Each structure stands twice: as C-alpha cells, then as structure tokens.
Amino acid sequence: MSWLIKIEKALFYFLAFAFFWQLRLVWAPVGSQFNEWVSFYLYATDLIIAAILFLWLGRRLDGLRSSNPPSP
Numbered sequence: 001m002s003w004l005i006k007i008e009k010a011l012f013y014f015l016a017f018a019f020f021w022q023l024r025l026v027w028a029p030v031g032s033q034f035n036e037w038v039s040f041y042l043y044a045t046d047l048i049i050a051a052i053l054f055l056w057l058g059r060r061l062d063g064l065r066s067s068n069p070p071s072p
Contacts, residue, residue, distance in 0.1 A: 004059050008052055015048045 023044040030038045 004055055008055050008059075011048055011052050011055070015045060015052065018048065019045055 021044075024041045025043075026034075027040040027042050029035070
C-alpha cells in the first residue's frame with residue numbers, strides 16, 4: 001500500500017509545482033467569438049487534485065475494508 005502514498009506525494013508535489021503555470025484547456029467556447037467569461041475551462045491542476053482525491057478515497061476505503069472484516 002506504500003506505493004499509493006508515494007504516488008499521492010508525487011502528485012501533491014507536482015501540484016505545488018504546476019500551480020504557477022495554470023495550464024488550461026478551453027473545453028467549450030460559447031459562440032463564434034472567444035469570450036473568457038462564458039467559456040468552460042479544464043485546468044491541469046483540477047485534474048491533479050481530482051487524481052489525488054481519488055487515490056486518497058481509494059486508500060481510505062481499502063483501509064476501512066481491511067480493518068472491519070465481515071463477521072461469520
């Protein structure tokens with residue numbers, strides 16, 4: 001299980017490093033002209049945060065399953 005913690009730490013450090021770049025993907029521009037206020041963006045930092053939360057939740061649920069074995 002330590003490999004999950006290592007991946008979480010690496011993603012967290014990458015998040016701290018990538019936070020300053022704010023790389024974004026314009027997902028759905030509204031209309032023919034680009035307008036920054038009404039477009040939908042997907043930031044790379046959002047994906048990293050989602051990955052960290054997903055890994056943390058998986059590790060947390062796995063810990064709950066292993067600490068509470070089913071009773072016969």
